[in-house]
Amino acid sequence: MSTVAVTGGTGTLGRAVVGALVAAGHDVVVTSRSSSSTREGVRTVRVDYRDPAGLGRAFDGAEAVVHCATNVSGRHGGEAELGERVLAAAHAAGCGHLVYVSIVGADRIPLPYYRAKSATERLVENGDVPWTILRATQFHELIVRLSALLTRLPLVLVPNIRFQPVSATEVGARLADLATHAPAGRVREFGGPEIENWPDLVRQFQAATGQTRPVRPIRLFGSIYEGYRDGHHLAPVGDKGTITFQDFLAARFPE
Numbered sequence: 001m002s003t004v005a006v007t008g009g010t011g012t013l014g015r016a017v018v019g020a021l022v023a024a025g026h027d028v029v030v031t032s033r034s035s036s037s038t039r040e041g042v043r044t045v046r047v048d049y050r051d052p053a054g055l056g057r058a059f060d061g062a063e064a065v066v067h068c069a070t071n072v073s074g075r076h077g078g079e080a081e082l083g084e085r086v087l088a089a090a091h092a093a094g095c096g097h098l099v100y101v102s103i104v105g106a107d108r109i110p111l112p113y114y115r116a117k118s119a120t121e122r123l124v125e126n127g128d129v130p131w132t133i134l135r136a137t138q139f140h141e142l143i144v145r146l147s148a149l150l151t152r153l154p155l156v157l158v159p160n161i162r163f164q165p166v167s168a169t170e171v172g173a174r175l176a177d178l179a180t181h182a183p184a185g186r187v188r189e190f191g192g193p194e195i196e197n198w199p200d201l202v203r204q205f206q207a208a209t210g211q212t213r214p215v216r217p218i219r220l221f222g223s224i225y226e227g228y229r230d231g232h233h234l235a236p237v238g239d240k241g242t243i244t245f246q247d248f249l250a251a252r253f254p255e
């Protein structure tokens with residue numbers, strides 16, 4: 001049994017990591033910008049990520065840090081600065097292992113957020129704390145969120161790209177396992193069990209939520225679209241979860 005700190009343990013992935021760690025009998029310290037609480041096996045500490053001393057205190061006594069907090073907006077320094085602070089505090093607290101979760105294709109699709117993920121991977125690789133980096137494909141929750149946005153319009157226009165949606169619960173379990181083993185560097189990418197066209201995923205979402213609007217695949221232009229169209233965000237030869245998008249929808253939207 002060990003103590004593991006989870007940044008952003010309040011988020012979609014972070015909650016799954018925390019659940020897997022607690023189930024395996026480990027003590028967990030969650031860092032959050034907004035809440036503090038204590039429950040069986042989990043202490044949530046409110047931190048300001050710009051305060052190195054406070055962050056270091058939160059990590060004190062943790063054998064490993066799983067870094068799941070993320071700054072998608074890029075405001076107040078962005079993902080790389082957040083990573084730099086977490087890395088420095090983990091080092092100062094004497095943590096022996098930093099686990100960072102990134103995205104498949106972060107270095108190949110020129111989205112600003114992906115560039116920041118890729119820059120953070122390099123910081124972790126070159127940092128002073130022994131590390132593990134796991135890249136995952138898009139979570140089911142994200143596909144649902146994006147699909148819900150697109151299906152607000154009377155005609156549902158969906159970029160004609162593929163996704164390999166993965167269960168955040170299964171990614172979380174993999175991260176928890178990695179965190180409680182020796183630092184492993186870059187490990188095999190983790191993706192969902194199936195690669196499907198996004199328009200088909202949107203149709204599945206509509207069926208699960210009782211919508212019938214017509215779906216039209218569309219082609220976009222530019223290097224970001226081309227990166228997705230060419231499948232750089234897919235992990236056909238990586239490790240795979242077992243929970244399909246259909247399974248996720250059935251659990252999320254029971255009849």
Ligand SMILES: NC(=O)c1ccc[n+]([C@@H]2O[C@H](COP(=O)([O-])OP(=O)(O)OC[C@H]3O[C@@H](n4cnc5c(N)ncnc54)[C@H](OP(=O)(O)O)[C@@H]3O)[C@@H](O)[C@H]2O)c1
Pocket residue numbers: 007008009010011012013014031032033034035049067068069070071072082101102103104117135136137138139140142
């Ligand atoms: N979503 C996907 O499809 C996907 C796929 C592959 C990899 N990933 C990676 O998985 C990680 C977690 O993603 P997620 O979808 O679980 O994210 P999420 O649900 O948005 O949760 C992230 C947590 O980060 C904290 N946070 C938000 N803004 C922050 C900021 N500016 N500074 C510090 N903390 C902040 C929040 O916790 P508090 O409000 O409690 O502080 C939030 O609960 C990210 O690194 C992401 O890149 C995601």
